[in-house]
Amino acid sequence: MAKVEVRxxxxxIEVDETINLKDxxxxxxxxxxxxxxGVANCGCCLIKxxxxxxxxxxxxxxxxxxxxxxx
Numbered sequence: 824m825a826k827v828e829v830r831x832x833x834x835x836i837e838v839d840e841t842i843n844l845k846d847x848x849x850x851x852x853x854x855x856x857x858x859x860x861g862v863a864n865c866g867c868c869l870i871k872x873x874x875x876x877x878x879x880x881x882x883x884x885x886x887x888x889x890x891x892x893x894x
Contacts, residue, residue, distance in 0.1 A: 825878060829853060844870070844879070863889055 824837040829848065838847040845855050845868055859865035863885045872879065882890075 825875075830873070866890060 825840055826835055827838050827844070827847070828835050829851075834851075836847065836851045838844065843861070845857065845861055848855050848870075855868050855870070857865065857868040859867070861868070863883065866889050869890075
């Protein structure tokens with residue numbers, strides 16, 4: 824299990840590494856806007872990773888294509 828601090832609340836949640844972060848946040852009461860239901864075609868569910876980038880999986884091609892230069 825990984826520990827994730829959610830800002831600005833400061834709440835620390837434990838995330839099972841077999842599920843995606845969006846689902847883990849939702850399971851812990853954080854609403855993440857996602858019109859497409861998490862299939863990477865609306866771009867509404869953007870979050871900012873402040874530290875620990877080496878612990879997350881790389882973005883898939885469809886995510887990179889959707890986000891383009893917004894990163």
